[in-house]
Amino acid sequence: MNSKGRSLADFRLAILAFFIFLVLFIYSSLNLKNVDLGYRQHELLLAEKTLRLEIDSLQARRAELLNLERMEKIVVEKLGYQYPEAGQIIKVIVDDNE
Amino acid sequence: MTMNSNRQGKKRFFVLSIFFFIWIFMIAFKLFNMQVLDYTTYMAKVKAQINRVEELHSKRGTISDRNGEILAISLLSKSAFISNKDNALSLVVFKKICALLALGNSQKINVVKRIRRGEKFIWIKRKLTDEEYLQVKALTLSKDAAGTIDFIDEYRRVYPQKKIASHILGGVGIDEQALGGIETSLDTEIKGRGGKLKVLIDARKRIFQFKYIEQPVTGRDIHLSIDAALQFFVERELAAAVDKYRAAGGAVVVLSSRDGQVLAMASNPDYCPENIWRTPLPVLKNKAISFLYDPGSTFKIVLAAAALENRICSLGEMFNCHNGVYRVKDRQITDVHPFDRLSFEDIFIQSSNIGAACIGQRLGEEKYFQAIQKFGFGRRNGIMLPAEENGILNPLAKWSGVSLAFLSHGYEISVTPLQMAVAFNVLASGGFFIRPNIIMNDTPGGSQARVLSAANQRRLTEILTAAVSRGTGKKAGIAGLEIAGKTGTAHKVKRGQYTRSYVASFGGFFPAHDPQVTVFVMIDEPQGLHFGGDVAAPVFKAITEKIMLYLKLFPDMPGENEIRI
Numbered sequence: 001m002n003s004k005g006r007s008l009a010d011f012r013l014a015i016l017a018f019f020i021f022l023v024l025f026i027y028s029s030l031n032l033k034n035v036d037l038g039y040r041q042h043e044l045l046l047a048e049k050t051l052r053l054e055i056d057s058l059q060a061r062r063a064e065l066l067n068l069e070r071m072e073k074i075v076v077e078k079l080g081y082q083y084p085e086a087g088q089i090i091k092v093i094v095d096d097n098e
Numbered sequence: 099m100t101m102n103s104n105r106q107g108k109k110r111f112f113v114l115s116i117f118f119f120i121w122i123f124m125i126a127f128k129l130f131n132m133q134v135l136d137y138t139t140y141m142a143k144v145k146a147q148i149n150r151v152e153e154l155h156s157k158r159g160t161i162s163d164r165n166g167e168i169l170a171i172s173l174l175s176k177s178a179f180i181s182n183k184d185n186a187l188s189l190v191v192f193k194k195i196c197a198l199l200a201l202g203n204s205q206k207i208n209v210v211k212r213i214r215r216g217e218k219f220i221w222i223k224r225k226l227t228d229e230e231y232l233q234v235k236a237l238t239l240s241k242d243a244a245g246t247i248d249f250i251d252e253y254r255r256v257y258p259q260k261k262i263a264s265h266i267l268g269g270v271g272i273d274e275q276a277l278g279g280i281e282t283s284l285d286t287e288i289k290g291r292g293g294k295l296k297v298l299i300d301a302r303k304r305i306f307q308f309k310y311i312e313q314p315v316t317g318r319d320i321h322l323s324i325d326a327a328l329q330f331f332v333e334r335e336l337a338a339a340v341d342k343y344r345a346a347g348g349a350v351v352v353l354s355s356r357d358g359q360v361l362a363m364a365s366n367p368d369y370c371p372e373n374i375w376r377t378p379l380p381v382l383k384n385k386a387i388s389f390l391y392d393p394g395s396t397f398k399i400v401l402a403a404a405a406l407e408n409r410i411c412s413l414g415e416m417f418n419c420h421n422g423v424y425r426v427k428d429r430q431i432t433d434v435h436p437f438d439r440l441s442f443e444d445i446f447i448q449s450s451n452i453g454a455a456c457i458g459q460r461l462g463e464e465k466y467f468q469a470i471q472k473f474g475f476g477r478r479n480g481i482m483l484p485a486e487e488n489g490i491l492n493p494l495a496k497w498s499g500v501s502l503a504f505l506s507h508g509y510e511i512s513v514t515p516l517q518m519a520v521a522f523n524v525l526a527s528g529g530f531f532i533r534p535n536i537i538m539n540d541t542p543g544g545s546q547a548r549v550l551s552a553a554n555q556r557r558l559t560e561i562l563t564a565a566v567s568r569g570t571g572k573k574a575g576i577a578g579l580e581i582a583g584k585t586g587t588a589h590k591v592k593r594g595q596y597t598r599s600y601v602a603s604f605g606g607f608f609p610a611h612d613p614q615v616t617v618f619v620m621i622d623e624p625q626g627l628h629f630g631g632d633v634a635a636p637v638f639k640a641i642t643e644k645i646m647l648y649l650k651l652f653p654d655m656p657g658e659n660e661i662r663i
Contacts, residue, residue: 038298038306045308053174059160063168063258068330084647091652093662 148298151311156290157253158274159317161267161281163326164359164538168258170267170281170371172274172317175254176231177224178247180213188213191243192222198233199223222247224272225254257371263329265365265384266322266483266536269374277374278382280320280536282484290317321538323359328352331644332362336619339637340366343624349385350620350641351519355613358523358532360481363387363516387486389622390512391601394588395449395570395630396618397508399605400521401458402446402561404469406554410460413557415442417453424452426503431455434629443561447569449585451507458506466502467494472549473521474531475513482537489513508588518605519618525562525582526607526616529555563610571604574635576642579651580610583638585630590623599623604634608642608651615645 064070075081132140161170178195182188192213196206201223212220226234231249238247255270268279276285293314298307332350340348352362365385369377383389405411422436433450445453458466470476476491490512492501504510516534524531529550550558562582565571570585583606590599602624607616619634619641627633646652 035306038308039304042297042305042308056160056171056173059168060171060173060256060258063171066167067259068262068327069260083644089647089652091660093660095662 148300150297150299152295152297154293154295154314155251155253156292156314157316158255158270158290159288159319161288161320161322163263163322163324163329164361165325166321167326169263169322169326170255170257172253172255174251175225175227176249177252178222178226178231178234178249180209180220180222180246181248182213182216182218182220183245185213185216187243188246191237191246194237194243195222195234195247198237199226199230225252255372259326259330260372261368261370262326262333263322263324263363264368264371265382265386266324266329266363267371268484269371271375279371279384279483280322283482284318284320284537287318288320291315323354323361323536323538324363325361325648327648328645329362329364331648332641333364333366333368335637335640335644336364336366337368338640339619339621339633343621343626343633345621345625345633346623347385347389348619348621348637349389349515350637351386351516351618352641352645353519353523353526353534353616355523355526355607355616358520358527358534359538360534360536361615363536365389384483384485385620385622386515387481387483389514389620390487390489391620391622392509392511392588392591393513393518393603394508394586394601395451395454396518396522396584396586396603396605397511397513398446398449398454398506399525399558399562399584400470400473400475401454401461401466401506402558403473403524403550403554404466405442405457405461406557407469407550408461408465410465411442411457413442416440417442417445417456419445419450419452419456422452424455426455427499429500429504431503431507443564446561446584447565449565449570454506455503458502463494463497463502466505467497469549470505470511472531472547473524474533475511475517475521479516479520479534481516481534486516487514489517508586512591515603515618515620518603518620519616522584522605522607522618523616524549525555525558526613528552559610559613562606566606570629570631571606571635573631574604574606574638574642576639576646579608579642579646581606581608581642582610582613583607583635585635587628587630600628602628602630602633604630604638606638608646614649614651615642617641617645 158172160168160172162168180188180192189210192209199222209220209222223230234247237243253274255274257267257269264279266279268281269277270281271277274289276282276289281288291314292312294311296309296311297305299305332352336348336350339345348366350362350364351360353359354361363384363386365383367381369381374382416439419433419437419440421438422433424431431451433452435448437448437450437453440448440450440453442457444450445457470491476489478486478488492510501510520531520534529548529552530546531549532546559582562584563580565585566575566581566583571583574581574583583604586603586605588601589596590601591597592599601620601622603618603620605616605618607613617638619637621633621637624633
């Protein structure tokens with residue numbers, strides 16, 4: 001085999017090696033990317049769950065703060081408001097003609 | 099020299115290549131061994147290390163009122179348990195926990211016994227509040243207690259409005275099992291379904307891949323037709339009346355006149371849904387749908403409707419009221435206020451039992467029975483709550499010679515307050531029997547059937563308006579607001595016998611000319627005063643005043659309280 005033929009064979013080998021490397025590289029990269037996305041997906045799932053729980057918790061807290069007994073206590077005892085009695089209600093009529 | 103070095107180089111390259119190929123071969127062999135020959139063994143090891151199946155708990159749906167105010171919601175909480183690896187250490191840590199958590203004595207003794215027995219899983223307290231969890235967590239982080247206490251996630255049902263609408267909501271037990279109310283009747287929809295998640299974890303126990311084996315289904319959110327604010331007012335007025343008259347209890351039903359939606363439904367005594375499992379059974383009873391009683395004079399509206407529909411009487415026709423005492427076979431019917439003669443309208447305005455008996459006898463058993471059935475008595479209304487009673491309406495074949503006369507003024511029949519509210523709503527809705535509903539998601543209005551002609555409905559409304567303005571229901575009257583209503587007072591039946599205990603009631607609707615709201619009030623065994631007009635009518639008035647303000651149903655004001663701009 002002359003040197004020209006040998007260098008062609010080496011070149012083919014190099015191309016093959018590069019091709020194998022490329023396939024393995026792409027395969028492992030995709031695999032790693034897949035695993036990475038798996039982590040990310042689970043993180044997002046957890047974050048969504050945490051946010052949902054937080055929303056529930058805040059809604060419950062809001063409802064507790066708006067508890068009617070509590071509100072009435074604040075309005076009557078702290079702010080000094082009273083329920084209107086008969087005759088204390090004033091009806092306001094908006095006359096559209098004027 | 100050059101030839102020698104070339105040969106040596108080739109030799110070195112050859113040896114190196116051999117080593118390299120041996121190395122590659124060994125790796126390839128090992129891989130082949132792992133991947134092919136011992137595949138099952140290694141795969142099992144990998145699976146055991148990285149595969150895990152996680153149970154996903156279902157979350158109960160949220161229950162809210164018609165305005166979206168939350169009445170029941172599930173929050174994630176922690177439950178603490180002792181993983182008893184060292185008895186002595188567990189006892190020491192448990193002592194410290196006792197100082198942090200409010201635990202009952204019997205529970206403390208039980209936990210100590212179980213620790214000493216060497217049990218490996220012992221609950222300390224389930225569904226801790228956030229404050230309790232932080233305190234216990236801080237303790238577990240200390241070196242002395244490390245690894246002794248552990249936590250499990252569990253949902254905790256929270257009722258932010260506390261006692262409000264307790265009988266409608268019901269409640270759940272420690273394992274989220276429904277124990278009453280809407281929680282029970284819609285349990286299958288509210289509770290949802292748990293799921294399973296298959297996860298792959300890495301060496302640091304982080305999940306890098308997951309797949310649902312069973313997708314969890316969150317429970318359905320329920321929107322009730324009740325209004326939490328109205329429910330609050332109603333419950334408070336009812337409680338005040340029960341307290342004032344030292345009554346055994348009571349119930350109030352508020353319906354939207356047009357579509358039969360329940361705006362409020364109160365039962366007294368009440369309870370806190372979070373403590374339902376500690377509540378005595380009689381308190382759990384929703385008197386609005388489960389309390390059976392003879393309605394007394396409020397039932398005369400059915401008689402009046404039947405008489406007008408069958409045209410057996412005309413307005414203004416006079417009836418002999420026998421001066422307060424009337425015998426029917428071997429039984430005696432009396433009036434509280436004796437009357438000689440009363441017109442058809444006045445029989446209902448003044449609530450004459452004798453007059454009603456006379457009208458009933460003219461109407462006849464069959465026609466009256468049909469009318470009673472059309473008003474929905476003797477069967478459940480089908481409201482979405484558990485333990486609703488049918489009521490007791492004897493079939494015609496079982497009626498005795500006096501049944502007609504007694505049924506005419508509301509005896510020999512047992513009804514629930516809801517059935518009476520629905521009967522009053524027939525008049526308020528323009529003559530239609532509308533099945534009540536308590537769920538907003540349901541078709542509004544439910545089924546409707548005409549029971550009364552529009553003309554007779556108007557006539558009857560006028561009679562009931564007069565009953566409030568100048569009859570037995572005066573104490574329900576509000577200046578400037580037309581209210582149609584009827585009082586009722588009846589002896590209570592105990593062990594099949596009428597007793598000296600009473601049930602006072604009042605049913606009505608307003609504004610009479612364009613009804614928006616129907617209210618029925620029942621007070622069980624009031625002490626001191628016992629007439630519906632004295633006991634129940636003022637409760638109706640108090641509730642109506644609040645509803646007016648809340649729903650902005652202002653009465654036609656006298657001139658000085660009116661401003662034109």
